Amino acid sequence: MSSDIKRGVSLYSFQHETFQGKMSLEDCFRTCAEMGALGIEIIGEQTFWGWPEASVDEARIEEWHALIKKYGATAVSHDFMLDYKRYKGRPMPFEEQVASVKKDIDFGARLGMKYIRALVSVAPEVLVAAAPYAEEKNIKILIEVHAPLHFDHPWIIRHAEAFEKSGSDALGFLPDMGMFLFKFPPVWKERFIRNGVPRNIADYIEKAYEDRVLSEYVILNVREMGGEGPASGMAETLRHNAAFEPKRMLDYMHRIHNVHGKFYQMDENLVEPSIPYDEIVRVLKQGGYKGYICSEYEGNRWIEDAHEVDSVEQVRRQQEMLRGLLGEPNPAALAA
Amino acid sequence: MFDKMMLCDEGFENVVENGETTGFSLLARLPYYRGLGLSMIEDITIAIDGEQVKREDVRFSVRGRSWTLDEMETVYDDRWNFGEKAKVTVLRAGGLAQGGHEVEIAVRMRVSYLPFVPTTKTRRELQLAA
Numbered sequence: 001m002s003s004d005i006k007r008g009v010s011l012y013s014f015q016h017e018t019f020q021g022k023m024s025l026e027d028c029f030r031t032c033a034e035m036g037a038l039g040i041e042i043i044g045e046q047t048f049w050g051w052p053e054a055s056v057d058e059a060r061i062e063e064w065h066a067l068i069k070k071y072g073a074t075a076v077s078h079d080f081m082l083d084y085k086r087y088k089g090r091p092m093p094f095e096e097q098v099a100s101v102k103k104d105i106d107f108g109a110r111l112g113m114k115y116i117r118a119l120v121s122v123a124p125e126v127l128v129a130a131a132p133y134a135e136e137k138n139i140k141i142l143i144e145v146h147a148p149l150h151f152d153h154p155w156i157i158r159h160a161e162a163f164e165k166s167g168s169d170a171l172g173f174l175p176d177m178g179m180f181l182f183k184f185p186p187v188w189k190e191r192f193i194r195n196g197v198p199r200n201i202a203d204y205i206e207k208a209y210e211d212r213v214l215s216e217y218v219i220l221n222v223r224e225m226g227g228e229g230p231a232s233g234m235a236e237t238l239r240h241n242a243a244f245e246p247k248r249m250l251d252y253m254h255r256i257h258n259v260h261g262k263f264y265q266m267d268e269n270l271v272e273p274s275i276p277y278d279e280i281v282r283v284l285k286q287g288g289y290k291g292y293i294c295s296e297y298e299g300n301r302w303i304e305d306a307h308e309v310d311s312v313e314q315v316r317r318q319q320e321m322l323r324g325l326l327g328e329p330n331p332a333a334l335a336a
Numbered sequence: 337m338f339d340k341m342m343l344c345d346e347g348f349e350n351v352v353e354n355g356e357t358t359g360f361s362l363l364a365r366l367p368y369y370r371g372l373g374l375s376m377i378e379d380i381t382i383a384i385d386g387e388q389v390k391r392e393d394v395r396f397s398v399r400g401r402s403w404t405l406d407e408m409e410t411v412y413d414d415r416w417n418f419g420e421k422a423k424v425t426v427l428r429a430g431g432l433a434q435g436g437h438e439v440e441i442a443v444r445m446r447v448s449y450l451p452f453v454p455t456t457k458t459r460r461e462l463q464l465a466a
Contacts, residue, residue: 015369019338019419046370049417053373085448086375088409121449301337 003326004290005281007319008032008039008076010260011047013297016309018046023312025060026067031312033071035319036328039292040068041077041117041258044107052080052103064111076292077142077174077258079117080104082126094126101130101141109137115258117174118143120155124162127171134170140257142174148240150179151248163255172255176296177275178262182243184209185264185274187302192234194306201227205234215239246276246283253287261293264302266317270324281325293322338367339458342441344421349465350431357431359393360384360464363421364441367456371418374403374411376446378453382426383440395425436461 009032017023023031025047032040042048047064050056068075082100084092092100101118108116116134118127118141127141134141149156156173163171184206193202201222208218215238222235249256263272284293295318300309323330347363364380366372380396382389396403398420403411416422424441442457 012369016338019365019369020341021419043370045415046418049371049420050415053413053415081370081448083373083376083448085446086373086412088375088378088446119449304337304340 003285004288005284005326006039006290006292007035007037007322007326007328008041008074008292008294009035009037009315009319010041010043010077010079010294010296012041012043012079013295013315014311015046016300016304016311025063029067029071029073031315033073035316036323037295037315037319038071038073039076039294040073041079041292041294042111043079043081044104044111045081051107052100056107061110068112074292075112075114076294077115077117078104078108078111078113079144080107081119082122084122094129097122097126098129101126102133105130105134105137105139105141108139113139115140115142115172115174117258120144120146120149124159127159128162128166128168131166131168131170135168140170140172142172142258144174144176144260145179146176146260147179147181147242147244150242150244151175151252152244160252160255172257173252174258174260175249175256176260176262177277177280178260178298179242179244180246180276180280181241181274182276183274185302187265187299188234188237191302191305192230195230195233197227197231197234201225201231202234205238209238212243215242246280249283250287253289256287256289257291259284259289259291259293260296261318261322262296262298263314263318264299266314266321268317270317270321272318272321277321277325281322295319295322337369337456338365339456340460341365342367342443342456342458343439343460343462345462347421347423347465348437348439348462351425352431358429359425359427360432361423361425362439362441362462364424364443365419365421366416366445367443367458368445368447369418371415371420372445372447373415374408377405377408377416377443378446379442379444379455380405380424381440381442381444381457382424383438383459384426384432385438389426389428393427395427397423397425432464434464434466436463 344363440459444455
């Protein structure tokens with residue numbers, strides 16, 4: 001049976017190609033449309049030069065709207081950054097942070113977005129202060145719950161409490177599926193080995209991760225095995241990642257409006273070896289989720305030193321996997 | 337990320353002003369998945385054939401505007417955009433000799449959400465444009 005969950009792509013996924021000018025904005029739209037992934041998410045300042053400090057070319061915004069129309073796509077989310085470290089040696093003052101979020105609300109509205117994404121480090125007070133303006137503009141501000149943070153972390157609980165207290169529906173969450181890292185990603189391990197980690201240490205870290213050993217113990221053990229430099233770096237990744245439980249999302253379904261389909265690699269059998277998408281989709285269905293899962297490919301940085309990056313093929317495989325998990329009919333089978 | 341793509345193969349050349357060679361320049365991209373306001377570029381260091389260039393001898397230019405690295409620290413109205421090729425100029429009387437040179441570039445940036453200040457660097461031989 002098919003579900004109400006919809007498929008989308010964050011154009012972040014094509015950063016390797018767009019950085020080099022190898023894919024235009026229209027190439028990105030066409031690619032997503034061909035995969036039947038019609039929800040488009042962007043990092044505003046990646047797609048639109050100038051944003052937020054300088055001006056954005058009006059023609060580029062017109063192009064965006066023309067592409068949305070041409071491909072029958074939906075503008076899902078403008079991910080904003082809020083650089084509160086803009087000034088050297090002093091944090092951006094509170095009122096200026098709120099004003100900055102309001103600017104991003106306007107930008108999101110200008111692009112026809114439903115949501116704007118706040119990074120997890122933004123303080124709840126800033127978002128609560130901007131919420132009435134978001135309501136006015138019909139935009140929801142979603143804080144990205146991203147590893148090493150998770151739904152049971154006190155920082156996220158503070159956000160949840162502040163959102164409930166505000167009484168505003170314009171505040172919510174955008175969970176990044178990378179927080180459900182069940183296995184050490186093979187592309188990470190291979191990169192660390194290329195960077196000089198002895199194979200026995202890499203094997204140990206991978207196994208310790210699978211055994212859910214506390215990161216501090218792994219870091220110490222690696223040091224005692226003689227690991228330093230890149231080996232310490234590999235062990236340190238365990239401080240920033242963990243296999244949190246997808247079912248922890250269930251308490252927050254009423255505020256989850258978008259999902260980052262983070263992945264590091266999709267193999268030929270359409271499997272992400274480290275993130276349990278079958279369990280994730282099961283939980284989202286159970287929770288009655290009706291929003292988008294937007295592909296977020298982040299494997300390029302782990303392989304670019306040794307392999308040709310093919311973001312389009314990687315996203316295509318993830319979309320195929322999602323299509324299956326969501327119970328959507330296979331267009332090839334229909335045509336047969 | 338994008339380490340190797342920080343340095344562009346094209347655009348490595350001597351700078352000639354009024355018939356006098358005053359330095360050399362190269363094209364560089366920010367090693368990041370987004371752009372950054374210029375005040376958050378903490379440092380750009382260049383080494384040429386193993387010799388470190390002084391910070392005060394570096395100039396940064398995008399779209400016809402140009403700054404010293406110290407000036408950039410308080411530039412709040414312009415950016416080094418995603419994938420944008422910036423011109424990095426090094427003041428050096430006489431410039432560089434023709435041929436290949438080992439170029440190293442490192443960029444240190446202040447990223448709001450990171451609990452550290454990352455530096456990304458890369459190095460390779462570039463051919464000076466004749």
